[in-house]
Amino acid sequence: MTSKKQLFVWILPFLVLILLFFIVPLLYMVISSFSNGHGFTLDHYQEVLTSSYILQGFKNSITLSAVSAVIALIVTLFAVYAMMRFSEPVRERILMISNLTSNFSGIPLAFAFIVLLGNSGLFTLLFEKWGIDSLTSFSLYSWGGLLLVYIYFQLPLSLMLLYPIYYGIQQQWKDAAALLGASTFHFWRKIGVPIMLPGIVGTFSVLFANAMGAYASAYALTGSNYNLVAIRIGALISGDIFAQPELASAIAVLLGVTMIIAMLLSEWSIKKTRRNL
Template sequence: MIFKKEKFIMLLGFIPFVFFIINFLILPLIFIFINSFLVEGKGMSIENYKTAFTNPFYFQSIQNSIWISLMSSFFGILIACLGGYSISRLSPKLRSRFLMLSNMTSNFAGVPLAFAFMILLGSSGVLPILLHKIGFDLSKVFTLYSGTGLILVYIYFQIPLGILLMYPAFDTITEDCIHAATLLGASKIQFWTKIGIPLLYPSILGTFSILFANAMGAYATVYALTTGSYNVLPIRIGALVSGDMFLNPNMASALAVILGSILIGATLLNERLLKYKGGESHE
């Protein structure tokens, strides 16, 4: 009887959580999905989805989002792996300090990050002015407000998050493991290709999918940096919902469903690759 009473009290504690999930996650998703098929004057239709993939402007936003997310995630995970391995080999005191720094910088995003890059690399930023004084015009090879500039900014906030996610994975690669491989005649390259990377493979894929989702959903940074002029999915969705002209919340719902589908597809592909790699390793 006492056990049932304690179980009942524990279940009561889940009520606020369930209420939050239903009202702020499930119901909005249902409404967005339904609204994505609504077309003014036509009722239910798939016209919004046709427009998203046939209209060059909307299709460009999908392409730009995927491209920037893939590139920033690739370079982010590459640097994060190197950083995570380096941190794992530090003394506990230095390790805790670097992790604290990574944790702090992972939250440095949005408007403050965009403003910091404007000061450093903007048209009138510190670095372009210093380079101009020595006769080098940075604007001829790099512009912060372009796709390349956005990738650079995205990489910056991807790296600390990637380090925090990848760092625990390097605990599986101990010094004893490296010494054992060396004693058996394996070179450093052979160790990483045959032992190290296969051990880190699940963590790399999982972290990459998180970084990809993190970049796909970024809004504040790109909006503050380009004032909404660069065409990516979150900017288009925001403009269709709260812009000054051409409001179309149903079209925004369709783009939001496409964005969610891309993220779900990336997650499913990640799980499929993990299962395939797991089955291959068992063989």
């Protein structure tokens, strides 16, 4: 009993932290989404579901998150495959760098891209000097620029999530397949990729949720010029014209529901894939 009491005392600060910074704000957000200052109402949800502008924000956010997650997955699948050919110390250094760069996001990341690829950025001026700028209409402050920034902060996270999955592919399996006459391509198509598929699907769901909740980088680049759900929530809370925190809470709840649905679909896909193995 004494050990249980000691354990409870040790985890009590953690429980209080979760209560104050997660449970209470979540409950307040949900309650606020059903309130209009006078009582219970569903008007905020009706406005969200009937507003073409807010629905466009959801569409833009889902598209941007899905595309950036898929591209980051494809790039890191090949990157981690190449990493496995390096020695253990080299792989550890790459993972350490990935861990550091995964924390480089938000406004500092947006500022770095503006310095490099903004209207007067280093590479922009170099491209103009070399005459390359006429070959492309790329703008950092457009959908393509946002996609580039999103892919950048998705890559380190994807690499760190996929590395353990690759590490689980045992060398004995490759040797056995080679002895039976299977090529490297056939090994990965018939054995490697099916085994890794549940982990890949799970990684995609994490990357999708990570991009859906991103706010600072997108806002620093485009302000309110590009319609994303996170930017709409921030605008309604800060009040570009006047604050509407209850409507922002309703949008945030639906954003959370979207992420939960994505996670449930991912979990269903993972279970289905494992049953088919």
